[in-house]
Amino acid sequence: MAVPVDRRAELDLEAIEVELLLEGIFRLYGFDFRQYAPASLRRRLRRRMDGEKVETVSALQDLILHDPSVMERLLLDLSINVTAMFRDPTFFLAFRTKIVPLLRTYPFSRIWVAGCSTGEEVYSLSILLAEEGLAERTRIYATDINEAVLEQARLGVFPLEKMREYTQNYIRSGGTRAFSEYYVARYDGAQFTRTLVDNVVWAQHNLASDAAFNEFNVITCRNVMIYFDKPLQEHVHRLFHESLGMFGILALGQKETIKFSPHEAAYEELDGEERLYRKVR
Numbered sequence: 001m002a003v004p005v006d007r008r009a010e011l012d013l014e015a016i017e018v019e020l021l022l023e024g025i026f027r028l029y030g031f032d033f034r035q036y037a038p039a040s041l042r043r044r045l046r047r048r049m050d051g052e053k054v055e056t057v058s059a060l061q062d063l064i065l066h067d068p069s070v071m072e073r074l075l076l077d078l079s080i081n082v083t084a085m086f087r088d089p090t091f092f093l094a095f096r097t098k099i100v101p102l103l104r105t106y107p108f109s110r111i112w113v114a115g116c117s118t119g120e121e122v123y124s125l126s127i128l129l130a131e132e133g134l135a136e137r138t139r140i141y142a143t144d145i146n147e148a149v150l151e152q153a154r155l156g157v158f159p160l161e162k163m164r165e166y167t168q169n170y171i172r173s174g175g176t177r178a179f180s181e182y183y184v185a186r187y188d189g190a191q192f193t194r195t196l197v198d199n200v201v202w203a204q205h206n207l208a209s210d211a212a213f214n215e216f217n218v219i220t221c222r223n224v225m226i227y228f229d230k231p232l233q234e235h236v237h238r239l240f241h242e243s244l245g246m247f248g249i250l251a252l253g254q255k256e257t258i259k260f261s262p263h264e265a266a267y268e269e270l271d272g273e274e275r276l277y278r279k280v281r
């Protein structure tokens with residue numbers, strides 16, 4: 001039998017290995033990274049290859065398919081979990097001044113925080129809603145693809161050394177109390193008041209492959225879609241459009257926009273700077 005032509009020289013072999021790896025991860029673990037932006041994906045895979053001391057993507061694939069603990073570590077690399085309390089304080093200020101008055105007009109509201117990471121954003125929103133007297137009539141659904149970060153989020157313990165920065169953020173976001181009222185220091189951690197998250201439902205949800213699960217008044221998905229390629233961003237915008245009630249609010253991260261997406265016409269800008277959009281059709 002003739003050996004087929006070897007096309008190694010013409011093709012980007014590593015790109016093929018990456019495709020195979022992502023397909024394998026999807027089939028075995030159900031995590032769908034097949035549409036993540038390729039350049040940053042490759043950077044993260046290389047970091048994991050260094051961590052596992054392997055030279056090729058195929059060798060990494062072999063480990064991942066046979067050892068779930070390697071998958072866990074890759075998941076942490078792939079889903080960069082950087083976050084902060086009252087991150088981008090002007091966003092939370094805009095939330096207070098522009099969204100809170102809208103929420104007041106509803107007897108009950110549902111907010112979806114998609115890609116909530118270790119929960120800092122959720123605790124920030126809970127504090128804000130409590131201060132505005134809305135905690136009792138709001139439910140927050142906080143989701144992430146990564147169960148390990150949700151575990152941390154449920155605990156509500158954040159590094160004590162971050163509290164100075166978070167206090168500044170809180171003040172700049174329009175907070176009026178003493179920020180230290182909301183936590184007690186425990187060793188090197190700040191344990192946030194448990195009752196703050198009485199109204200929060202934490203759940204694993206993959207924006208790439210899971211379906212809509214409720215109708216919301218507000219969806220915030222900040223600093224998540226920057227890692228997705230265009231088709232996946234569009235898929236997620238479709239999911240959000242489906243999941244928002246009429247006049248519902250979509251909040252994106254500072255580097256994200258609804259502009260140039262097929263859903264642009266379905267929204268009007270509530271605050272362009274702070275990436276707040278209202279569904280109008």
Ligand SMILES: C[S@@+](CC[C@H](N)C(=O)[O-])C[C@H]1O[C@@H](n2cnc3c(N)ncnc32)[C@H](O)[C@@H]1O
Pocket residue numbers: 079080081082083084087114115116117118121143144145146149205206207208221222223224253
């Ligand atoms: C940079 S953090 C953003 C956290 C927070 N929203 C903020 O702005 O501070 C991105 C989060 O998105 C999550 N994520 C990545 N891909 C996801 C997906 N397909 N579905 C749901 N969450 C995802 C990651 O696990 C990570 O926790």
